Amino acid sequence: MKNSIAKKISYTALFCAFIAVCSWVSVPTSNGISFTLQTFAVLVAAALLGLKYGTAAVAVYISLGAVGAPVFSGFRGGLGVIAGVTGGYIVGFIFTALIVGISKRIFGTKTLPLVASMILGVLVCYAFGTAWFCIVYSGEMTFASALMICVVPYIPFDAIKIAGAVVVTKRLEKYIKI
Numbered sequence: 001m002k003n004s005i006a007k008k009i010s011y012t013a014l015f016c017a018f019i020a021v022c023s024w025v026s027v028p029t030s031n032g033i034s035f036t037l038q039t040f041a042v043l044v045a046a047a048l049l050g051l052k053y054g055t056a057a058v059a060v061y062i063s064l065g066a067v068g069a070p071v072f073s074g075f076r077g078g079l080g081v082i083a084g085v086t087g088g089y090i091v092g093f094i095f096t097a098l099i100v101g102i103s104k105r106i107f108g109t110k111t112l113p114l115v116a117s118m119i120l121g122v123l124v125c126y127a128f129g130t131a132w133f134c135i136v137y138s139g140e141m142t143f144a145s146a147l148m149i150c151v152v153p154y155i156p157f158d159a160i161k162i163a164g165a166v167v168v169t170k171r172l173e174k175y176i177k178i
Contacts, residue, residue: 008053011178015045015057016064019093020071033086033133033150034073035157039125042093043100043118043165047109048176051101058097062090088132092125099124109173111166118162126151 022037029035046054061071062082070077072090082090103117130146137146 008178011049011176012053012057012060015041015049015054016060019045019057019061020064020069023071023073024075026073028074029153033089033154035154036073037161038073038090038093039096039122039158040161040165042096043121043162044168044172046097046100046121047104047114047118047165047169048172049101049178050104051098053178054101054104055094055097058093062093065090083136085133085136086129087136089125089129091132092128095128096121096125109169111170114169115162115166118165122158122162126154 019038019041022041025037027035042058045057048054049057065071065077066079066082068077072081073086081087099121100114100117103113107113107117126147130143130150133146133150134141134143141149
C-alpha cells in the first residue's frame, strides 16, 4: 500500500494543482511573458515525483489549460494561450520535467545532478519557448533578438527558482515517496 496507485495519482493531482497555483503568482511584463513561479513548481514536481508522475503532473496541467481551465498565468486558459507567445514555454515544461525526471531515475536526488538537470531543463525550455516565440512573430524577429527579450531578463529569477526548487526538494524528499 506504500506505493499504491491511488497515492501516485493523488500526488500527481496535487502537484498539478501546485503548478497552477504557482502560475497565478505572476508579475506581468510589457513583452507578454510574465514572471511566474511555474518553473519552480515544474522543477519541484519532476524532482519529487520522478519521470513518470512528474511529467504526468505537467501534462495534466497543460491539458487542463488547453481545454480552458484558468490555470495559466493571469488566470488564463485555452488553446489561444498555448498558441500565443508564451505557449512554447508552457509546452517546454514537458521537456523540463522529462530531463529532471530522467536525472532522478538515474541519480536520485543527489544535489549536483539535481542542480545540473534543473539547469538543463530550464535551458531546453528557454530554447523551445524562444523558438516558438519567433514562430508566433512569423520571422519578424531573429532568434538572438528573441533571446534578449524572452530569456536574458529571466535568467536571474530562474536561477533563484532553481536554487529554491533544490532546497524544497531536499527538504521534502524524505516525506514524499513515490
